[in-house]
Amino acid sequence: MQVNKPRDIQVMPIGTDTTIVRSRSWSRLRFEIEYALAKGTTANSYLIQGDKVALIDPPGETFTQIYLEALQQRFDVKAIDYVILGHVNPNRAATLKALLEIAPQITFVCSNPGAINLRGALENQDLPILVMRGDETLDLGKGHHLQFIPTPNPRYADALCTYDPQTEILYSDKLFAAHICGDQVFDEGWQSINEDRRYYFDCVIAPHAKQVDTALDKLADLPVRMYATGHGPIVRYGLIELTHAYREWIQQQASADLTVALIYASAYGNTATLAQAIARGITKAGVAVESINCEFTEPEEIRAAVEKSAGFVIGSPTLGGHAPTPVQTALGIVLSTATNNKLAGVFGSFGWSGEAVDLIESRLKDAGYRFGFDTIRVKFKPNEATLQLCEEAGTDFAQALKKAKKVRTTSQPATNVEQAVGRIVGSLCVVTAKQGEVSSAMLASWVAQASFNPPGLTIAVAKDRAVESLTHSGNQFVLNVLKEGNHLGLMKHFLKPFGPAQDRFADVATEEAVNGSPILKDALAYLECSVQNRMESGDHWLVYATVDNGRVLNQDGVTAVHHRKSGNHY
Template sequence: MTVENISSTNLNTLTKKTIQIPIEENFICLRSLNPKRTRFEVEYSLEKGSCTNSFLFKSTKDEHSKSHDYILIHPPGLTFEKEFLEEFETLISSDSSAINLVMGHINPNKVAFVKKMNVKYKNLTVICSNPGAKLFKEIWNLRKPSQNTNPNEALETVEVLPNIQIIKQLETLSLDNNFEIDFIPAPTARWPGGLIVFEKHTGLLMSDKLFGAHVYEEKWAELNSSSTEEERRHYFDCLMAPMSTQVNSIIEKFEDFEIDTIVPGHGPAIRGSWRSLLNNYQSWGESQKYSNLRVALLFASAYGNTAAIADAIARGISKTGVKVKIINCEFTASDRLVTEIRKADGYLIGSPTLGGHAPTPIVSALGSLLAEGDRGKPAGVFGSYGWSGEALDLLEKKLKDGGFKFGFEPIKIKFSPDPLMIKKLEETGIQFGKQLINSKLRQQRKANVGLNTSKSDPTINALGRVVGSLCILTAQKGDEDNLINGAMVASWVSQASFSPPGITIAVAKERAVENLLHKGDNFALNILEQNNHQSLLKQFLQSFKPGDNRFTDLEIKLSPSNQPLLNEALAWLEGTVSQRMECGDHWLIYAEIKHGKVIKKDGVTAVHHRKTGANY
């Protein structure tokens, strides 16, 4: 099964499993595969399955003949506990020698897996970076509230902490069989305990979070650079874009290594095209680098839920072209925190509630924000909670009492967000980013004394004479419990091919529906009638709040692939996205048309006439 021929239909026929992929003698990749959406976070939203790469060195000794027995690099999360341990036991019995676990990053899902492994394999040593060790200990000792109990009921027992070996800087470990491992600390705001591993003999860079893609792929490596480019770009936009400066600093370190192949924590290996992927990572972050608007996003996260909320909001803000500076308050010095607050045009602060309180780093960050923040700039509060949400109430009250205005209502989510909430969070981020942009535009108009330079540009005016059909693009995906839909008015539409029949549609990057228009996704194009289009335009041009249903009070039917069809349309087309091209502030979508029908044979297509090419 390869990325090129995976579809939502045949994904349903696949099973969750862990497979072995031999790299060299005594060096194995253990790939855990899931055809379904593995977790709720925004980076899984393409719903093309996922795979997680772990690496095992068997029966190894270092240059001093000290036995390391087994080294497991980047173990999976608890999601793959059953499948991974069943496969792992075929290689190593539970009464075997010491096992060293190299943790590429630390989160509650990973720590929960180590706890399960610690029951079966008693002689474990965790190898991680210095910040990773701190975070590992904190998560290990956390007692997570049950969703089925109340605070007065008994909580889970805390297990004995395994041995921890700390990597403080670049270190090399020589093994038998000519293997030699470099441990490379790679901290980012999102993963302060980041640790990348490079094996010199094979030239294999085990990059963990960097260069990932969530796809179901059994083959060791991708077919070519284009086969997973869209999935890697989506992964970058969801997770890496707000940290692009830190990510580029890590990438620069790779020039010192003789890399042959890169294998990320998620997705197939990258062989011949890894240099172009490094270049892509640097170019994809350019819009963030040069943005003249920035948001300081301060957060701490105990169980990973608040971090997932932060990722979704940051993803939405980034889509508007506004720079997001993610700041993990637990690992950020106070002077740097103050610097980022002073630079920001907007502030977001997120917190879990632990024992009825906000974590100490968040309380300190709140104090810095109250002391250094500009009351004329918008703020926002978000976070998750288990039994109660006192931390979020505290943040909201202190900011309100301090004179801050909110860009959105405080977001308080019990436990973890579901896919529908992730979509709402992303739309909230888009809305917040647009607020900053519109505020900036108003300031510029005042400075220009009302002169609109674009309307006086003859080239832009000539561009406005290009006309297009007025249409409503509709799309939806997911199952009954997590059905996500969206819609937008589209007039930049054109037929693009005869065979196969195809069209192109330009979609602004900040459109909420854009996330439903990736390769393989289906949608419907409802073409409007000249004499009967005003009511539909009024419906879909209104200002929607994040999470609002675009189809409220409308009668709709469904296309063969369950896409919404509007009864008042002149005609409809159903298409499948085949290609996407980045065009400045828009994505150009090429879709192959699968079905269609003219509803009103005597009707005339509504056409959108403009006087300027500076706006729609």
């Protein structure tokens, strides 16, 4: 990953009369959970120059100045007729206002929910707006007869895709995107970024799988040559494979045994960010999420989602000391629909006070609901540590649901195969990792050497482990090999359940490795490792890492080995 580069603009033709203008940042840029891999991002904008000129998806205020400078150097900005918005993010307001100052004749093109949001973001009720509901088209001339396909979901209720039959380009905005920055405009060697696309799907798309499946149905008959995404490389070479992968990943969500109804409203986007992190934690544990923005969802849809769910989580901002009316309505539906044996959770963000969160929590407690995690209250915008807490809270919630449902296989004799698998010998280790302010650890025994040159190893990491988020390509960790005879204390410590974002290293003697991760001083040896790639393997990720550094701490010690009685659980 390239680091310490300034933000810049990359301009390149991608089709007839069509140019991409990529605003690039090699740093993380934002704190939403989908940016957590810290591989930077591109905010992709597109210019179509027919007889009329259309600009698609200008970037947010982070890039306003350099973006407009790049446009003015290469194009006649005053000649722009339309600005098409795949979704209306308030962060784009600064760029849109600046464009209006240069070209006041601009007409905006967006969905109906987008028009409402746009007028609010620009504080102008008289904006010239063309609202696209699905049947309308826009003729730019020279064969660019644009079609519009609304693709709403709970997080982006105003989502709108644009299709140009002249170039067979689908401007897909959030669909098929990835947060990764580089020089590649197209996805040559697309297999190398599969992990990034899957991570983006898990964070952004998975909680809205039902709505996205509907959106893919709407797009299925279009003869598309490339997906011009809102972030990351344009999808051209791996288009068929990625489309099929989306269908498979959506089916995985649909076939999950358990579902959580995640109900929320968000005034300034902060509560939605928390919701996304909680959803990520739930889905990574193999439990499906039905995300519901109650501002745009009919009461009957909320009722149906709650009825079929195994548990529910409610999030709310606080406005004027109260929960917004849509949240209060949704809470009433939950209380009248959900039996109190369903697991509950509450979260919310606020500016000066958090009465809404307290109200929801007290109403659910009075009704006798059990909580799957401690109520989450966040003042102002969430940071990296807050997102870790939310993700781990979501995972804890999912694990509690699975534990309640699961028939304990340990009460039955293990089969011959399970007994044999349980005899696979593995050294007992503790994986420790730290990235920024986020740290985590897990006990590991599925460890094996994988290569001589460079020295490398594989570790199987369960998808619902908190440390999983720190084991993506480019991340670093320490593998602490435990010593026979003094391993029980460390084993018990790292086997015990930890609360969301709880310090895993309290009361444990550690020192900092060169890569920043904790070294356990009582370990037999340690290895500092860098993740090269990983493969999805059922309910685990198989992580391959190379060894950068290491040392034996006790030359006379013997490696602790874990002998399992059965191969169907830890």
